[in-house]
Amino acid sequence: MANKFEEYLRPQFMPHIWCPGCGHGITLNALLRTIAKLELDKDKVCVVSGIGCASRAPGYLDFNTLHTTHGRAIPFATGIKLAKPELEVIVVTGDGDGAAIGGNHLIHAARRNIGLTVVMFNNSIYGMTSGQYSPMTPSGKSATTAPYGNIERDFDVCKLVQASGANYVARATVAQPRQLSTYIERAINTKGFAFVEAQGMCPTYYGRRNKLGGPVEMLDVLKKNTVTVQAAAKLSPEELKGKIITGELYQANDPEYCDLYDNLIKQAQEVAGK
Amino acid sequence: MAGSCDSRARLMQGNECCCEAAILAGLKFFAGYPITPSSEIAEVLAERLPRVGGKFIQMEDEIASMAAVVGSSLTGAKSMTATSGPGFSLKQENLGFAAFTEVPCVVVNVQRTGPSTGLPTSPAQGDIMQARWGTHGDHPVVALYPSSVSEIFDITVKAFNIAEMLRTPVILLMDEVIAHMRERVIVPCADEVEVVDRVRPTVAPADYLPYDAASDGVPPMADFGTGYRWHATGLYHDVTGFPTSIPSKVDFLIRRLIAKVESRKKEITFTKSQYMDDARVAVVACGITARSARSAVRSAREKGIAAGLFQPQTIWPFPSEMIADIAGRVDRIIVPEMNMGQLVLEVERAAAGKCEVVGYSRVDGEPITPDEILARLEEV
Numbered sequence A: 001m002a003n004k005f006e007e008y009l010r011p012q013f014m015p016h017i018w019c020p021g022c023g024h025g026i027t028l029n030a031l032l033r034t035i036a037k038l039e040l041d042k043d044k045v046c047v048v049s050g051i052g053c054a055s056r057a058p059g060y061l062d063f064n065t066l067h068t069t070h071g072r073a074i075p076f077a078t079g080i081k082l083a084k085p086e087l088e089v090i091v092v093t094g095d096g097d098g099a100a101i102g103g104n105h106l107i108h109a110a111r112r113n114i115g116l117t118v119v120m121f122n123n124s125i126y127g128m129t130s131g132q133y134s135p136m137t138p139s140g141k142s143a144t145t146a147p148y149g150n151i152e153r154d155f156d157v158c159k160l161v162q163a164s165g166a167n168y169v170a171r172a173t174v175a176q177p178r179q180l181s182t183y184i185e186r187a188i189n190t191k192g193f194a195f196v197e198a199q200g201m202c203p204t205y206y207g208r209r210n211k212l213g214g215p216v217e218m219l220d221v222l223k224k225n226t227v228t229v230q231a232a233a234k235l236s237p238e239e240l241k242g243k244i245i246t247g248e249l250y251q252a253n254d255p256e257y258c259d260l261y262d263n264l265i266k267q268a269q270e271v272a273g274k
Numbered sequence B: 001m002a003g004s005c006d007s008r009a010r011l012m013q014g015n016e017c018c019c020e021a022a023i024l025a026g027l028k029f030f031a032g033y034p035i036t037p038s039s040e041i042a043e044v045l046a047e048r049l050p051r052v053g054g055k056f057i058q059m060e061d062e063i064a065s066m067a068a069v070v071g072s073s074l075t076g077a078k079s080m081t082a083t084s085g086p087g088f089s090l091k092q093e094n095l096g097f098a099a100f101t102e103v104p105c106v107v108v109n110v111q112r113t114g115p116s117t118g119l120p121t122s123p124a125q126g127d128i129m130q131a132r133w134g135t136h137g138d139h140p141v142v143a144l145y146p147s148s149v150s151e152i153f154d155i156t157v158k159a160f161n162i163a164e165m166l167r168t169p170v171i172l173l174m175d176e177v178i179a180h181m182r183e184r185v186i187v188p189c190a191d192e193v194e195v196v197d198r199v200r201p202t203v204a205p206a207d208y209l210p211y212d213a214a215s216d217g218v219p220p221m222a223d224f225g226t227g228y229r230w231h232a233t234g235l236y237h238d239v240t241g242f243p244t245s246i247p248s249k250v251d252f253l254i255r256r257l258i259a260k261v262e263s264r265k266k267e268i269t270f271t272k273s274q275y276m277d278d279a280r281v282a283v284v285a286c287g288i289t290a291r292s293a294r295s296a297v298r299s300a301r302e303k304g305i306a307a308g309l310f311q312p313q314t315i316w317p318f319p320s321e322m323i324a325d326i327a328g329r330v331d332r333i334i335v336p337e338m339n340m341g342q343l344v345l346e347v348e349r350a351a352a353g354k355c356e357v358v359g360y361s362r363v364d365g366e367p368i369t370p371d372e373i374l375a376r377l378e379e380v
């Protein structure tokens, strides 16, 4: 089992572009481990991404892969899923890609409850463009475009996705890779829109600029700042400041969009046949 | 002509006719966002597509619609979107993506007066250059431009066929007046319509190189989900589909993409001519303006003026060689258009000084009348 996921890689395109110690590798590992565990048919898996460091992942994966434009992975994936619902369509996106430029698509895909699995590689920064702040850079932190500290509030993207109508919402950090795999597994097994936020880390830009040390120290910071959703329920807003709430945050069983569309086709054809 | 169905004359609106033709050409997926004067296309397809087992989705904006269309086409479904003015601007980034990743699709732009929200929703022909250069960087483009409802039928079918044949997005430029006009159209039976499908790979999946083009410059395209696991990216890529920045490979790719369309120019160039054999003054016009010109040229002939009309239905790639030929035979070319002068620039370039080229612009939200064109013809 240990290296089973290697068969899902395209080794001929390695080495990958990620920096040593980048958290994206851990999230990708969790994703592949899950796909291996579920024994998904490679031919029926489609991985779609936008633009950013995280979004470079599909190129290295031996599935049907699509590296699209910045922020637009979800609508491309929507076209694929609706046209061929039997495909397992997984979207890989960054916090900038998915929560800034692609935020509106995220809302509407969740609202439709279309059967995509979206994994957001949240490294709290724009990595690919060298460290500008993203909508998920915590207030007060430094970025190249927030040299005096970020005065914007970072938002809780999981709450956004839940409120928009998704069937599954969870968050884990890269300091808990097994938990992350478990959530991705449940996301893939969810009928309807499923979202996993993987709180990761970018040592090169976010870590260095905010003096958080190297990858190992950053992992420690992640561990220290994490509270489970159950523990968080007992804490005051003051105590929760700066904490990362992990766990399965929401689950529902609402009808999936492509299923609804198939019913619509039946209806339309019955009407036409009469 | 008797077909296997009851092929019949129908009174149809331009937008409705576009849908009818698209379905006969094999359309299976439409994604769009409402905007006048193109909305009827979405409305008709929302009703019609599910009946033929196709899919319709109203996306959250035009960027998303363009993206969804590319996604669905990657699974093998013939796909289309339709929009107008501001929406066409929003489609540009992913239109470039489709051209670069070679994903066939049809993009309808029923033009309206711009810039910005402009004069909703009066007619204009201001997107001729946007159709060519709207997305950033060099890229191949095919854009077709009908001038009547029955031309919409033929040209829509051709748009799908060219998209499939060349693995490229095809833009269908329409005029508001024709999109909303009702005219008689003979709708053929399905088996009377020539339908082209993209070439799919015949090699085993292990041997498939997604961007290894055949001699015609077009690589066979595998549907996602059929065992050919390939990678599509908007980065420069080599024959494997994987990103590259090696200068020779970068140069090779962009030149192949441009040549793929240019080398088939004859096959994809559609034009109409009237009284051109002995014309001394030619009108070059597209869409609704070509209709006015047709009538103006007829009146001019009655007055003894040796006028003719050349109507490009394919505007990109531009039929430069045909214009050059005309320029060598006439004294003057008049280019009436509902913009500040876009088509005229291409005509001037192609005429290369061989004859006089004069533009005529109308930009008040009203179509150019036959009398206006006749007056220009009488100026000679």
Ligand SMILES: Cc1ncc(C[n+]2csc(CCOP(=O)(O)OP(=O)(O)O)c2C)c(N)n1
Pocket (backbone or CB within 6 Å): A051, A052, A053, A054, A055, A070, A093, A094, A095, A096, A097, A098, A121, A123, A125, A126, A127, A128, A129, A134
């Ligand atoms: C339309 C557009 N705007 C801007 C960019 C530049 N750009 C590339 S990646 C990126 C941000 C990526 O950040 P994120 O999504 O957080 O991913 P990361 O690189 O951190 O993994 C930006 C702004 C672009 N490629 N396209």
Ligand code: SF4
Pocket (backbone or CB within 6 Å): A017, A018, A019, A021, A022, A023, A024, A053, A054, A123, A127, A128, A201, A202, A203, A204, A205
């Ligand atoms: S810049 Fe940051 S996010 Fe990008 S690869 Fe390097 S460490 Fe990872």
